[in-house]
Every structure is written in C-alpha cells, then in structure tokens.
Amino acid sequence: MKKYENGVLGAASVKSASAVESTQWTKYRSxxxxxxxxxxxxxxxxKLCGKSVDKVGLNNELNGADRIVDGSPVQTKYYKxxxxxxxxxxxxxxxxxYPGQKIEVPKDQFEEAVAHLEAKIRxxxxxxVTDPSEARNMLVKxxxxxxxxxxxxxxxxxxxxxxxxxxxxxxxxxxxxLSFAVxxxxxxxxxxxxxxxxxxxxxxxxxxxxxxxxxxxATQQFLRTQAGRNLAAATTNxxxxxxxxxxxxxxxxxxxxxxxxxxLGKNLTQSAARNALIKTARSNFITSAxxxxxxxxxxxxxxxxxxxxxxxxxxNAVVNTAGLGGGTAGYWAGAAAGTAICPGIxxxxxxxxxxxxxxxxxxxxxxxxxDCFVEDDSVVCVECLETAIVELCDVHNTSKEDLDxxxxxxxxxxVFSEKFFCRMYKAxxxxxxxxxxxxxxxxxxxxxxx
Numbered sequence: 001m002k003k004y005e006n007g008v009l010g011a012a013s014v015k016s017a018s019a020v021e022s023t024q025w026t027k028y029r030s031x032x033x034x035x036x037x038x039x040x041x042x043x044x045x046x047k048l049c050g051k052s053v054d055k056v057g058l059n060n061e062l063n064g065a066d067r068i069v070d071g072s073p074v075q076t077k078y079y080k081x082x083x084x085x086x087x088x089x090x091x092x093x094x095x096x097x098y099p100g101q102k103i104e105v106p107k108d109q110f111e112e113a114v115a116h117l118e119a120k121i122r123x124x125x126x127x128x129v130t131d132p133s134e135a136r137n138m139l140v141k142x143x144x145x146x147x148x149x150x151x152x153x154x155x156x157x158x159x160x161x162x163x164x165x166x167x168x169x170x171x172x173x174x175x176x177x178l179s180f181a182v183x184x185x186x187x188x189x190x191x192x193x194x195x196x197x198x199x200x201x202x203x204x205x206x207x208x209x210x211x212x213x214x215x216x217x218a219t220q221q222f223l224r225t226q227a228g229r230n231l232a233a234a235t236t237n238x239x240x241x242x243x244x245x246x247x248x249x250x251x252x253x254x255x256x257x258x259x260x261x262x263x264l265g266k267n268l269t270q271s272a273a274r275n276a277l278i279k280t281a282r283s284n285f286i287t288s289a290x291x292x293x294x295x296x297x298x299x300x301x302x303x304x305x306x307x308x309x310x311x312x313x314x315x316n317a318v319v320n321t322a323g324l325g326g327g328t329a330g331y332w333a334g335a336a337a338g339t340a341i342c343p344g345i346x347x348x349x350x351x352x353x354x355x356x357x358x359x360x361x362x363x364x365x366x367x368x369x370x371d372c373f374v375e376d377d378s379v380v381c382v383e384c385l386e387t388a389i390v391e392l393c394d395v396h397n398t399s400k401e402d403l404d405x406x407x408x409x410x411x412x413x414x415v416f417s418e419k420f421f422c423r424m425y426k427a428x429x430x431x432x433x434x435x436x437x438x439x440x441x442x443x444x445x446x447x448x449x450x
Contacts, residue, residue: 006324020283028154042142082112105140156221187200212291260276334350387434
C-alpha cells in the first residue's frame, strides 16, 4: 500500500467513527433497543433523501421530539402491533401527549394505525383535533417495518448490514474522493501521463472506498456484540482520561468545542463537545483496528496465491498499522491546529493535511526500520528486472539514449506496478527462482524493445 494511502485511511477512520457515533448503538441492547434502531434507520433514510434532519431526541427531553425533519417534529413509536404503537403516544389518562408532533409508526402498520388513531380522535382523546381524517396527517409511515427494526438492532443479519452500509456511505464517498485527488497528484508528480494517472487514481479510490466501507460496517456489527461493548467500555475510559487532560485548560477546552462543532456540523457547548470527542475517540480506536485488519486481507490472499511471501505480509502489516495510526493521530492533531487558526475550514484542511502527513511520516519511518530486518519481495523482483532489461538491450542492440526513452515510456504507462511485481514473484515460485522471474520480465517487456 502506498504511504499516502495510509494517511487517507487514517483520516477516513475518524469520519467512520463519527458515523458510528451518529447512531444510538449503545441502546440497541436494551429491551426497547429496536425502537432506537428504528429512529436511526428512519432518520438516516430521511438524510439520504436530502431532507434536513436534526436528531434532537438525543437530549432525552420529556415528551420531546425524536427528530426534526424539514422543520416538522417527529416522534417514533415502534411496537409489535399497530394498536400498541398508536397507544404509546397517549398518557395514562388516554390523552394524546405529543401535541404538534407527528407520530412515526412501522411501515407495515401504517394503515391499521390510521384506523386506531381515527378512533382516538372520535373519542375526543386528541385535544384540538375533531376530524378523524386528520389521523393520516398526524402519522408518518416509517421506512422500515417492526421486524426490520428488531433485526437492525442485532448483529449478523442482512437488515443490520444494509443499514450499516447506508450509514457508512458518506464516509466511503469521502475516502474515495480524497484518495482519488491525492493519488492523481502523486502519480503525476512521479512521471505518469494523464491517462495512466487517472486510471491509478480511480483504482486507488475504489480500493480506499472498499476498505473504508468494510472497516466501518465491521465496526458497527462488532459493537452490537457483547465483546464489542466490552471493548468500547474499556476504550471509553482511556479516551475520557486523554480528553480530560486536554480540557483542563480554557484554551484546550475551547479548541475541543470548536473542533467538534466543525466536525459534527453543529454548535456545541464545551460539555457536549467533550462528550462527543470521547465517544468519537473510542469508536475511532475500533474503526482504526478494523481498517488495519482490512488492509491485511489483500496481502494474505496474495500470499495464499503465491504472489507474495509471508514475511512481506507481516512487514506490510506492521508498516500499515503504524501508517494508519499516524494518519489518525495526524488528523486529530491537524484538526486541532487548524481549529486554533481558523475554525471550520481550518479544521477540515488541518485534519486532511495532518492525516496524510502523519500517515506518510509513520509509514516511511516504520518501513525504514523494517527494511533492516526483512527484505522486500520487490527487491528480488527488481534484481531480476534489471537482469531482464540488460539481456533485452543486448539482444536488440539498444543504445543508452533509446533505453532512456523506453524506460520513460514504461514509467508513464505505470508498467512496474504492484500487480506486475506480484505476477513476477509468482512466476518464481516459493523458492524465488531467479531465472524464471527474469524470463517472465523479458516476455512482459519485449514489446517495448521491438
């Protein structure tokens, strides 16, 4: 994996953690956990439909709305039957207790719920409303059914996975866009022509997006399990101590407030910002760990197919882990610095610059240290490649000037890509058969010397 890509993924892991904390996953385990899952699922659907959504219900105000959708307060009620869903909106005296709010019920209960609410209106149980036909306007059909909400609250089923995919979609798009831009710039600076650089950038964008999505979904699924909740509780304590040490000073507390306000897109108090940072930091630890595992999977697959040595797999895992850690730490440090200079745009730019810079720096340093102990597979491939080029030059009587032109053309076409070296390594077999690897390179490059 390219050094800058670790920085991109490190920054993306912070965004992924924010997406995790936008849900009420800590409440999914409770007896009414499916209700919180329904709130999250329906709110996410509204957002993806382009509606303005403010999840005001997180403050737990008595009889307050769960969310405000395009200016309209909505109260979510998800019970096993339509009668129970409607009845939950009435107090012990059987009077409607959410004046001015719309009641959201399960998708599959809507029509039956309308009939129940009409009966309530006819009985005078809804103050200020006498027309039973208003029941349809007072109710909102949820985007998911009761059973779907129950499954979303649990791990290991299609409904919960689909919800997690939707919830991580914005983060995935962020990773794709950032990776594309950074990859294209680095490819152009390395000498690739525009067309090749574009292909490289698209490939890296897809790869980063896929890794980010996989890590984000894996994190959200894991946090629904007991092991995930235990790990989250442990990391919360660590995060709380770290954040509290920063917030001891007025300057630190104010930077945290402005930084989290910029990241979450809403104005927060110092206390709310502190809590938001603690929660995001705890999830960020898990998303980073998931991202690290995800980056190892392609290497493991290549090793199983004979395209990479297991020593290289281990070395890459160490380098990528350090790079992702550097990218994550760099994002937070850059975001804090950017916030101190110019809250808002400074937070965004600082986070991106810090993430990429931190990831590249830690990847480079760790790679240099690891080189002292484990030789890269590519070193062996390059030796065989040089032998192949020399032999091709001898066969075709290639001059130094012609060779320079050929090498420049190969570089612009990104001939010596990771894919090329993987195929070359496989051609050599487990024993690193130098003649076989050299023969492979000669066949692949022969056309450039013709």
